[in-house]
Amino acid sequence: MLLDLARSRRILFVGGKGGVGKTSVSAALALAYARDGGRVLVVSTDPAHNLGHAWDRQLSDGLARVFTHEDGFVDAAEIDPQATIERHFATVAATMMRLLPDRLHASAQQHLDQAKSAPGSHESAVLERIAELVEISRDTHDLVIFDTAPSGHTLRLLSLPEKLTTWTETLLASRDRSERFAAAARSVVGTKDDEPSADAELRRTLIARRDRFELLRSLVTDSLATSFIVVSIAERLPVAESIDVVQQLTELGIDASSIVVNRRSPSDAGEVLADRRAREEEHLARLREAVGGIPITQIPLLAGDLAGADALSELAEHLVTAPEL
Ligand SMILES: Nc1ncnc2c1ncn2[C@@H]1O[C@H](COP(=O)(O)OP(=O)(O)O)[C@@H](O)[C@H]1O
Ligand SMILES: [Mg+2]
Structure with missing residues (x-):
């Protein structure tokens, strides 16, 4: 389960193709983690930031508290390289x-x-x-989630040190x-x-x-400290790219320990969507075969705009309870 993964690591990278749901998954996972009493920092490294949109507020390069629940909280930041x-x-x-x-x-x-x-x-x-953020959050946060840029870019970054x-x-x-x-x-x-x-x-x-x-x-390549969550949707190109990402991470010595397949079409909401779902199964099967034993969490297509803590709650619920493939 993704929450177990979050509890057992210090750093999580969330990556994948543009628009598949990296930011939504990062924010929802942070929310679930904080509800569970964890202190989490979620950071967007994507030049096309939309983490602020997910929390329904303006974010900056500095930390802002976007959610609290008893002892748990979510701080968020959008990296400004300039x-x-x-x-x-x-x-x-x-x-x-x-x-x-x-x-x-x-x-x-x-x-x-x-x-x-x-x-x-x-x-x-x-x-x-x-x-810097990993360093300054060492004593104040239990977990840092990096909501990253589309995969190629992030991998380049991670191989940059x-x-x-x-x-x-x-x-x-x-x-x-x-x-x-x-x-x-x-x-x-x-x-x-x-x-x-x-x-x-x-x-x-x-x-x-x-x-x-x-x-x-050394921290990023330590699988006890750092893990990478690949977000995808069950379509041909995103699946092909996810398979690539897993391979490249392995080459970089980074632990790819979880895959989220987002926006699965329902089977009981009309013929068009049922047909889509059947096609998705084929892509999913290819993904399953290519990535070995990495657990795959499936998230259904949700209604409405995923902005603000209430909307993220629904996604968080799925992240926490969805069975892994
Ligand atoms: N499971 C889902 N169901 C419906 N809409 C979703 C789902 N996951 C993400 N979205 C929506 O899809 C769009 C892209 O998601 P986002 O998290 O911004 O992707 P990324 O960060 O990978 O570019 C957003 O408008 C978001 O609200
Ligand atoms: Mg994003």
């Missing part, structure tokens, strides 16, 4: 400017601006915020270069007493970032 980029570079820039003589500020700023808009900097910022380490290292290395540059400059303009400490501080900022990514990677 905000993370600005924060990170503001810290680095401030230290760098303190370290460098005034006349080198312009070229240092240029260097930072280049790094800021380098390919992958948005993705790295999303990952940095993921790592390696590349990101290199990215930080590039920054560290170019820092080494500008250090030599600064040393040369210092020999001309003379040294200031606080320079060595500013330098150490900058180094600490960059190394802390690298360590944070490494920690995230």
Whole structure:
């Protein structure tokens, strides 16, 4: 049962093709978890955020309490990569400017601006915020659910820590270069007493970032801590993509422990839907065969818009009680 999975992990990623119900499942699972007394943080990493819609309120990059029940609660956030980029570079820039003589500020700023808009900097910022949220929620939340972007994108993100380490290292290395540059400059303009400490501080900022990514990677690939829920619908393309995702997760060393097949058509609501349901069975059978023993939870097509805690309750009820295939 999905609630057992949630109770036994520290981090859950919810992924799948666009529009299949990732956000609805993330929000409903968070709701069920909080009703059960858990403290959960649900975070959207999808640039096309719609987590706010599910809770029927405006969300931001910071935490907002969207639901409470006795000791349990749901906090929610929508990651804003630009905000993370600005924060990170503001810290680095401030230290760098303190370290460098005034006349080198312009070229240092240029260097930072280049790094800021380098390919992958948005993705790295999303990952940095993921790592940060995992870190800051360690003592305050029992579980973090990441409502992710359509699958390909998320998998790229999860495989990024390696590349990101290199990215930080590039920054560290170019820092080494500008250090030599600064040393040369210092020999001309003379040294200031606080320079060595500013330098150490900058180094600490960059190394802390690298360590944070490494920690995230080890946590994400630890199947006792982290699991991935694949959401799909019983149609040809989403099923094919889900099979792919499971395969890629396995290659990345990430535990894919649950599949949700959402929006199953009813068999007793007219011929059209009954016909659809029969077709869905074929796709479901293919999925079942391809993913081995991973449990599959089926959720029926529900009426109405799934926005706000009341509407999510119905979906949560299904998530918690639906038998697994
Ligand atoms: N079981 C369901 N029955 C009916 N509508 C659903 C169901 N699950 C999700 N929806 C609706 O489908 C749309 C897409 O769901 P959403 O969770 O936003 O998908 P994703 O986050 O994967 O893009 C939303 O309007 C949502 O309310
Ligand atoms: Mg979504």
